[in-house]
Amino acid sequence: MATSATAGQKTQMTLTRYTVSPGGSIAINSAVTFTAMVNPAEVTHEHSISYNMRPILGQLGSDAKFSAINPDRLRFSIVLDGTGVVPPATPTGAPKDVKTSLLELNQVVYTYVSDKHEPSHVRVLWGSLIFFGRMASMTTKYTLFKPSGEPLRAKVDMQVVGTMSKKENELVSNRSSPDLSHSVLVVEGDTLPLLCHRIYSDSSYYPEVARFNNLSDFRRLTPGMRLHFPPLG
DSSP, X not given: OOOOOOTTOOOOOEEEEEEEOTTSOEEEEEEEEEEOSBOOSOXXXXXXXXXXXXXXXXXXXXXXXXXXXXXXXXXXXEEEEOSSOSOOSSTTOOOOOHHHHHHHHHHHHTOEETTTTEEOEEEEEETTEEEEEEEEEXXXXXXXXXXXXXXXXXXXXXXXXXXXXXXXXXXXXTTTSTTTOEEEEOOTTOOHHHHHHHHHSOGGGHHHHHHHTTXXXXXXXXXXXXXXXXXXX
């Protein structure tokens, strides 16, 4: 979290396109920015964790085993007003109609970037809130019209899903950790269900591990062979 606003000074929410280099560094493209005319009435910041709840035959209860930390999600609504009642987002800005405002918003969060072969990344900035992600969904509800049918006001419900570069993700999850990645040398008496229980605390993962290691017969493990146990869940 960071803020550049002076205490008591009104700031507008801005959405700005940015790019991510192969090395994971971020470059903000200030030329492609959308400034909200009216700040959201509320913002929802969602954190969630996934757990594996797969039951085993005959099991009376299921222990929630950690699977993954899901990306954060940010939800908010932006009002686009073309009636002239709401002042322009910037002091020197000219009033814009709803269609123009929506095109500018799409340019930041929705437009396909041809050289990247994907939609753009977007930074959401408002006061102490700073969120890096990509638009997951955007629903536009038109609420006021001219007699001609031209929209005069619209409410845009947005959901932005947080993103991390590959480098950031590696640093956060520490995928070299033995809790996530295992290479095991088989010894006499080892069975695949037993090894899965030892590593995942769940013996029912043995079919996935067998497929991952291209085992034609998981019941016969040869002492001295090496098996790899990938992150599962």
